[in-house]
Amino acid sequence: xxxxxxxxxxxxxxxxxxxxxxxxxxxxxxxxxxxxxxxxxxxxxxxxxxxxxxxxxxxxxxxxxxxxxxxxxxxxxxxxxxxxxxxxxxxxxxxxxxxxxxxxxxxxxxxxxxxxxxxxxxxxxxxxxxxxxxxxxxxxxxxxxxxxxxxxxxxxxxxxxxxxxxxxxxxxxxxxxxxxxxxxxxxxxxxxxxxxxxxxxxxxxxxxxxxxxxxxxxxxxxxxxxxxxxxxxxxxxxxxxxxxxxxxxxxxxxxxxxxxxxxxxxxxxxxx
Numbered sequence: 001x002x003x004x005x006x007x008x009x010x011x012x013x014x015x016x017x018x019x020x021x022x023x024x025x026x027x028x029x030x031x032x033x034x035x036x037x038x039x040x041x042x043x044x045x046x047x048x049x050x051x052x053x054x055x056x057x058x059x060x061x062x063x064x065x066x067x068x069x070x071x072x073x074x075x076x077x078x079x080x081x082x083x084x085x086x087x088x089x090x091x092x093x094x095x096x097x098x099x100x101x102x103x104x105x106x107x108x109x110x111x112x113x114x115x116x117x118x119x120x121x122x123x124x125x126x127x128x129x130x131x132x133x134x135x136x137x138x139x140x141x142x143x144x145x146x147x148x149x150x151x152x153x154x155x156x157x158x159x160x161x162x163x164x165x166x167x168x169x170x171x172x173x174x175x176x177x178x179x180x181x182x183x184x185x186x187x188x189x190x191x192x193x194x195x196x197x198x199x200x201x202x203x204x205x206x207x208x209x210x211x212x213x214x215x216x217x218x219x220x221x222x223x224x225x226x227x228x229x230x231x232x233x234x235x236x237x238x239x240x241x242x243x244x245x246x247x248x249x250x251x252x253x254x255x256x257x258x259x260x261x262x263x264x265x266x267x268x269x270x271x272x
Contacts, residue, residue, distance in 0.1 A: 032107070035141035043138035046196045050119040050132035057192040058115055058134070064182050065204075066108045069101045071238020072175060078235075079168040087165040087218055088158035089151045093211060094168075096148035100207070103145050107200060110136045135196030153213040161222040166229040169215035171236050176208040176215075178239060 048054065076094035079085050114133040122129040139145070183201045186192045219226050 032137065032140040032145075035138075037144070039141065041138055041142040043136050043142060045114070045133050046135040046137060046194075047120075047131040048134040048193060048195070050130040051191075051193065053191040054193045055115055055132065057186070057189050058111065058194050058197060061182070061186045061192065061197065062108050062112050065179065066105055066112075067240075068175075068179055068182070068238040069105050069108070071236070072097050072101050072172070073105075074237050075168070075172060075175065075235070079164070082164055084162055084164035085168065086160060086162040089214065090165050090168060090218055092151050093214060096150050097172075097211075099148040103140070103143075103147075104200065104204065106139060106143075107135075107196075110139060111194070111197060134194050137196070150207060150210055151214055153210065153217050161218055163222075163224065163229045166219050166222050166224075166226050167231055167235070169218050170226070170229065171231045173212050173215050174231075175236050175238070176212050179208050180205055 076097045080091060080094050085091060111134065114135055117133045119130050119132045122131065183205050186197070186201055192198070222229075
């Protein structure tokens, strides 16, 4: 979810002036929010002080979060294509995931492209300043992207809840929790300094925490025994690429879930 936020650059006088001169980045910038539909798209580059450790932290994060987001897309597609999927609320959530996380994948790809660009070296008399392109702002305006709203957790399931609904909700909850863990790890990493990724991370954490609450409310409305609905590990996509700081992250625990993630006897929609 992209909300208005002031993204102020903590650069000292000369560096601030140099960055603004190069990229026209405003002192208070908000990413991908509230664009003027009648306005002309004007993408702007975000710049950070070039730092190999910081760039590696960004690359590690993207290497984990991008395939993880892609996994959410395929999980949502499979659920929407399943005739046993019933919950209108979960279907609306799956469609929102498809739209919103596909756009976020584009943002991550654009950060990766910027990190591959050469740095800019500024000779400022007494010292040299090396700036690295770190992101591009304005993609929403360029694509005329409008975020799909997420159903409120208090909206209820919107109808009878099937075992397939419970299976999707449980699997996607584990999937989302892994994204929260990775986002928090990036924030806790002292080498992670990309302001654009930092704000995008807040959006991801806000969205996915709200979506977890929604999915748990749907599972709670199931009239059967949710613990009997099994989730095959292969149904949770995009987990294998999760890493941070060059180290694979542990697989997320299922604490707080109503049933463990475990292989089913069929490798498919167990509990039907």
